[in-house]
């Protein structure tokens with residue numbers, strides 16, 4: 001069964017994608033399913049290199065050691081099939097009315113979702129100033145922070161919602177209010 005709405009979240013490293021989508025999931029409970037495009041990438045990498053999948057899926061420093069290699073490998077797959085990981089991630093989603101995709105990174109991700117699910121798509125950008133991201137552990141890495149994985153959506157300007165999760169941010173319930181307003185129109 002197709003969902004009634006698909007929320008695509010994007011944001012730079014340590015902007016708070018997981019933090020906000022975890023809160024949203026907590027509020028929506030079993031009405032929603034959280035989908036991560038990086039999940040099939042991390043599963044593949046864990047199997048190939050005999051790594052700890054749970055650590056790769058967590059917020060830990062562990063995954064940062066492999067980020068550059070995972071970006072390079074996943075981009076080589078995307079060159080042949082830009083929708084590969086989006087399709088793979090969605091294929092495991094269950095029949096919930098609201099899908100939360102927590103890690104949109106490339107224009108081709110948005111293209112695949114819009115081609116596949118048409119007007120069910122809403123795009124949400126999470127922004128946070130660099131100082132706040134640094135306080136959360138962000139450290140610039142060449143090959144990671146200056147490539148498509150982190151920068152391709154910097155000039156995308158058709159977001160349905162933009163949420164500030166940096167300096168001056170609202171309390172989390174208020175940050176999520178505009179999303180509940182979107183959902184109330186369903």
Ligand SMILES: Nc1ncnc2c1ncn2[C@@H]1O[C@H](COP(=O)(O)OP(=O)(O)OP(=O)(O)O)[C@@H](O)[C@H]1O
Pocket residue numbers: 011012013014015016017018019020059136165169172
């Ligand atoms: N509004 C907030 N208030 C308090 N802590 C926050 C907030 N937003 C994020 N954080 C904390 O900042 C850290 C980074 O957030 P999170 O993991 O959600 O970022 P991310 O965008 O998913 O990062 P990455 O892309 O590197 O995985 C986490 O420890 C998280 O708990």
Ligand SMILES: C[C@@](O)(CCOP(=O)(O)O)CC(=O)O
Pocket residue numbers: 037038041057063067070071074103105149150
């Ligand atoms: C390899 C990659 O999927 C890692 C994403 O890790 P995370 O969403 O930051 O936990 C990033 C990418 O696909 O460019």
